[in-house]
Amino acid sequence: MGKIEGVSISVIKRLPRYYRFLGELKEQGIVRISSKDLSARMGLTASQIRQDLNCFGGFGQQGYGYNIESLYEEIGKILGVNKTRNAILIGAGNLGKAVALHMSFEARGFNLIGVFDRNAALSGQILRGLPIRHTDGLYDFCKDNSPVVAVLCIPSGAAKELTPELVKLGVKGFWNFSHYDIASDFPNIAVENVHLSDSLMTLSYKISNTY
Amino acid sequence: MGKIEGVSISVIKRLPRYYRFLGELKEQGIVRISSKDLSARMGLTASQIRQDLNCFGGFGQQGYGYNIESLYEEIGKILGVNKTRNAILIGAGNLGKAVALHMSFEARGFNLIGVFDRNAALSGQILRGLPIRHTDGLYDFCKDNSPVVAVLCIPSGAAKELTPELVKLGVKGFWNFSHYDIASDFPNIAVENVHLSDSLMTLSYKISNTY
DNA sequence: TAGATTGTTAATCGATTAACAATC
DNA sequence: TAGATTGTTAATCGATTAACAATC
DSSP: OOOBOSSOHHHHHHHHHHHHHHHHHHHTTOOEEOHHHHHHHHTSOHHHHHHHHHTTOOOEETTTEEEHHHHHHHHHHHHTTTOOEEEEEEOOSHHHHHHHHHOOSGGGTEEEEEEEESOGGGTTOEETTEEEEEGGGHHHHHHHHOOSEEEEOSOHHHHHHHHHHHHHTTOOEEEEOSSOOHHHHOTTSEEEEOOHHHHHHHHHHHHHHBO | OOOBOSSOHHHHHHHHHHHHHHHHHHHTTOOEEOHHHHHHHHTSOHHHHHHHHHTTOOOEETTTEEEHHHHHHHHHHHHTTTOOEEEEEEOOSHHHHHHHHHOOSGGGTEEEEEEEESOGGGTTOEETTEEEEEGGGHHHHHHHHOOSEEEEOSOHHHHHHHHHHHHHTTOOEEEEOSSOOHHHHOTTSEEEEOOHHHHHHHHHHHHHHBO
């Protein structure tokens, strides 16, 4: 129930970084790279790179290394950047607005199709080319447009109220900026949490204890 | 060089979540809790909680459990939420604005004292009670105010240019929203990265592979 | 072919979980 | 005191690193 297949989450979390580095190398016109070279650039071991990549297939070639263009493509496919998943954003406060305006959803396989906020004063404002809708319209909108992803930029109370409804309406993944613990209530749903305040507190600890 | 003392990063990253849960329990007026109860609420093992806490001291009492109020205090101290560290924000675009307006810096031991952007058109605008200053004034401002923390809401190119200067001016910690890899260039500096696009791509993978 | 570098197995290291004696 | 629950040591599990045979 809600489990992820074989590959460990540690490996998966490194994939976007590989993708990023390979993208840069590609831009620079470099054609091939060995795990050793790449490991030096990325600050990890060659062994780890080879282990990580081999979770998904034998993308390299002995004596040669990896072809950057094709490895970039492969990792992109693994991450699903070629997909087009309809997403809605809930919460058009400061954070929601920033996420809407700042993120390249399309470059990552998402298509933002609706923005909602329960503050009626915002209704009709245009955000990233989309009208901000009142949360009351969420049900009908989802019935009509079947978004697969919801980005939650709302307080945890509101998140806890809305999530069961969204799941019922077919949402399969949440990009969760709230502190509501979706995963424990909905184990079959994909969740990626962004806990900015946790991150800031971790920084606070590091500052006190780095020497 | 830039190492963190004994306690592992895995443990540290769990502290803010403990702090959050304990804060809620405290709000609810609950006085004590056992590692077993807390583990059930948080979805982890009692063993892990006891191990984690014992990295910092014996906060519990056999046969009783943990006093919520005092454990909350202790973890707060460990994280440094009682400190007051002057911070500056660099980059007042969508993301920077959201971070400035959205985050409770003070509740986490930080004090935002300056906001900078290299776009002169923004200069003078008021953000969270602070005037947006042009990046040209960064040097003088740091000389005068000695901020310890910089929040980087700028592209990686700009981050790479500014970071050496900021380090020279005494900045000891970076909350880094860019993709510039500070840690590899400045190993003695505390860095906490927030890579939103990596997180979104991880979600994309999870959606494809959760069943 | 000889050299380079992968894919993959084995060894090591670290983190999590289990167990239990200490003790409130 | 008896029961509960910690602090802590030992066992297990998983992730990282090292080694090397396969092979381009």
